[in-house]
Amino acid sequence: MAIESKWYALTxxxxxxxxxxxxxxxxxxxxxxxxxxFLYITLSQSxxxxxxxxxxxxxGQAAFFGVGALTTRLLWLHGTPFPLAIPAGGIASVVLAVVxxxxxxxxxxxxxxxxxxxxxxxxxxTVGNLFPGISFLTGRHVATYSLVLRYYVFLVIMVAALxxxxxxxxxxxxxxxxxxxxxxxxxxxxxxNIVKYKIIAFAISSFFVGLAGGGxxxxxxxxxxxxxxxxxxxxxxxxxxxxxGVGTFVGPIVGSLCYVALKEIFAFTLGEINILIFxxxxxxTILFFPRGIVGLPAALHHAWPRRLHGEVGERANVx
Amino acid sequence: xxFAQFLTYGIINGAIYALVAIGLALIxxxxxxxxxxxxxxxxxxxxxxxFLFQRWGLDPFLSLALTMPAGFLCGLLLHxxxxxxxxxxxxxxxxxxxxxxAFGLVLVIENIATVLWTANERCVTTxxxxxxxxxxxxxxxxxxxxxxxxxMVVIFGLHFFLKRTLFGKSLWAISQDHQTANxxxxxxxxxxxxxxxxxxxxxxxxxxxxxxxxxxxAVGLDWTNKALILVVLAGVGSIKGIFYSGLLLGIxxxxxxxxxxxxxxxxxxxxIFILVLMFRPxxxxxxxxxx
Numbered sequence: 001m002a003i004e005s006k007w008y009a010l011t012x013x014x015x016x017x018x019x020x021x022x023x024x025x026x027x028x029x030x031x032x033x034x035x036x037x038f039l040y041i042t043l044s045q046s047x048x049x050x051x052x053x054x055x056x057x058x059x060g061q062a063a064f065f066g067v068g069a070l071t072t073r074l075l076w077l078h079g080t081p082f083p084l085a086i087p088a089g090g091i092a093s094v095v096l097a098v099v100x101x102x103x104x105x106x107x108x109x110x111x112x113x114x115x116x117x118x119x120x121x122x123x124x125x126t127v128g129n130l131f132p133g134i135s136f137l138t139g140r141h142v143a144t145y146s147l148v149l150r151y152y153v154f155l156v157i158m159v160a161a162l163x164x165x166x167x168x169x170x171x172x173x174x175x176x177x178x179x180x181x182x183x184x185x186x187x188x189x190x191x192x193n194i195v196k197y198k199i200i201a202f203a204i205s206s207f208f209v210g211l212a213g214g215g216x217x218x219x220x221x222x223x224x225x226x227x228x229x230x231x232x233x234x235x236x237x238x239x240x241x242x243x244x245g246v247g248t249f250v251g252p253i254v255g256s257l258c259y260v261a262l263k264e265i266f267a268f269t270l271g272e273i274n275i276l277i278f279x280x281x282x283x284x285t286i287l288f289f290p291r292g293i294v295g296l297p298a299a300l301h302h303a304w305p306r307r308l309h310g311e312v313g314e315r316a317n318v319x
Numbered sequence: 320x321x322f323a324q325f326l327t328y329g330i331i332n333g334a335i336y337a338l339v340a341i342g343l344a345l346i347x348x349x350x351x352x353x354x355x356x357x358x359x360x361x362x363x364x365x366x367x368x369x370f371l372f373q374r375w376g377l378d379p380f381l382s383l384a385l386t387m388p389a390g391f392l393c394g395l396l397l398h399x400x401x402x403x404x405x406x407x408x409x410x411x412x413x414x415x416x417x418x419x420x421a422f423g424l425v426l427v428i429e430n431i432a433t434v435l436w437t438a439n440e441r442c443v444t445t446x447x448x449x450x451x452x453x454x455x456x457x458x459x460x461x462x463x464x465x466x467x468x469x470x471m472v473v474i475f476g477l478h479f480f481l482k483r484t485l486f487g488k489s490l491w492a493i494s495q496d497h498q499t500a501n502x503x504x505x506x507x508x509x510x511x512x513x514x515x516x517x518x519x520x521x522x523x524x525x526x527x528x529x530x531x532x533x534x535x536x537a538v539g540l541d542w543t544n545k546a547l548i549l550v551v552l553a554g555v556g557s558i559k560g561i562f563y564s565g566l567l568l569g570i571x572x573x574x575x576x577x578x579x580x581x582x583x584x585x586x587x588x589x590x591i592f593i594l595v596l597m598f599r600p601x602x603x604x605x606x607x608x609x610x
Contacts, residue, residue: 039545055417103597113415114551115596121544122589129584139440210415231540242419272434286419287404 018155031151035219038154039212042161043318044240044252046208049165052247054201055181059234063123064093064206066229073135086214093210097202105198124229129184131225135152150219154316155199157215163210166249177201239282245294254293323457325573331463333569334470335528337562340546341474348555349494350511351410352402353418357522357546359428359539364390364526366436369534373563379443379467379527386523394519398512439537466528473524478558490514491530509605548592554602564603
């Protein structure tokens with residue numbers, strides 16, 4: 001109980017700092033980095049509820065992110081106020097999940113991963129063909145552009161996503177979702193409706209990814225229409241969850257902090273080859289730290305030589 | 320007549336898709352390693368044949384004798400260095416983790432290629448590049464004919480190699496149950512290592528054909544994308560099916576250009592892909608159920 005109240009106090013304090021921060025900050029740079037941080041936390045936690053808790057590896061997150069961004073951008077540029085346009089992006093993403101994702105959920109294991117990846121890929125190419133060129137803001141939008149407003153939009157989206165996902169995974173639904181991941185057949189045998197839990201996890205995941213896409217469309221002044229459909233939006237959230245710790249609630253948050261910091265440092269110091277170093281970090285993380293930072297204390301607890309010998313059996317249980 | 324001409328190009332495109340996909344079909348379908356970097360490796364091989372042509376005037380189809388063994392060695396190193404770590408994983412986890420590692424590899428390869436050779440598009444222009452053979456009014460480019468021929472030789476050759484030789488049979492045994500295969504006296508480590516090398520060598524073969532069209536660092540992922548669609552269409556584990564699925568995709572794509580318009584080529588691919596995933600998840604030519 002004492003530990004729990006400590007966590008609540010910490011969360012409250014972090015939230016208060018996040019709300020008050022723009023008042024004391026003058027630099028544009030710091031605020032836009034924080035916007036990216038909130039965006040990545042939202043995306044990676046949304047991936048985590050489906051990929052980490054429910055065990056359905058969605059590699060097609062860019063399609064959902066992109067559809068959210070596309071919907072919000074089109075509505076917003078045609079005069080819809082943003083508090084309506086961004087939720088519309090979230091809903092559009094859920095619609096995509098119903099059309100493409102739910103049928104794909106009938107596929108087990110790696111077929112789901114392959115299917116979602118290919119959907120994202122094809123969506124990227126199709127949008128690139130249908131909307132060639134760059135989406136610009138109109139003069140009216142540019143004149144009223146406010147970074148502080150964008151900051152609060154990303155903050156609200158992130159808090160909504162984290163709260164919903166926290167409440168879901170710590171409820172009866174969360175148990176059903178985890179049972180689905182651990183052993184589909186066993187869960188089904190004891191009467192768990194695995195399809196229902198997969199659909200719940202997918203719906204929550206795609207809704208918040210769509211909202212994040214809406215935030216992206218609202219944040220950027222101009223970008224290529226196909227940019228939010230880019231494959232990096234599929235893999236970045238997965239890498240973040242792996243850095244932090246798969247299937248844990250704090251994992252994506254810790255992972256996003258590390259990721260955004262590393263990305264900025266690399267981009268500043270390494271120049272053209274920063275993506276190369278990034279790729280190497282990606283490979284090393286997946287190969288050597290499949291449990292992420294959250295699992296690091298437990299990993300260090302095992303003596304080094306013992307890990308080398310026991311690793312095959314041990315890793316087979318890692319999610 | 321115009322329709323038949325479109326169809327011819329569809330068949331040529333399809334055969335090239337199949338040639339790119341065959342390496343992925345071997346590595347993913349039979350070995351369970353989701354090598355997203357397959358197209359990027361083909362891209363490297365395409366650069367190799369481009370430079371061999373530029374420096375020494377070596378024909379891309381002749382330079383296969385150099386690029387394929389180089390691809391084989393490269394595959395051995397990649398498997399030793401990266402993918403062997405996952406040999407003990409459960410199938411689903413192996414597929415997922417290998418996909419992520421391969422994506423890191425894609426970033427590395429693409430970045431190196433961009434730094435070394437810039438993002439410009441290049442292609443090999445041989446003496447016979449623009450030449451066509453006319454069959455009753457149909458114009459068939461020589462390069463296209465050669466690509467279809469190479470694709471058929473490689474795919475059906477691999478099919479018979481896997482079905483008829485001891486090595487091929489032991490690879491099938493490993494794909495079904497690697498522990499039991501090990502108990503039956505099959506050298507699992509060596510067989511998977513060599514097969515991975517073979518898969519990369521097959522991509523190098525595809526690279527020769529790619530170099531006749533367009534090479535740039537960014538084409539790698541596009542080719543992986545096509546290959547992925549074919550592997551799902553054919554069914555994971557099907558080798559001959561890759562060729563037929565390639566023809567199907569190529570023909571459907573040109574038909575969509577012919578009837579609807581060039582912007583919807585990707586959509587046509589998406590529609591068949593989703594239909595197959597929904598109604599025949601084991602693929603058009605696969606026998607095993609999607610488990």
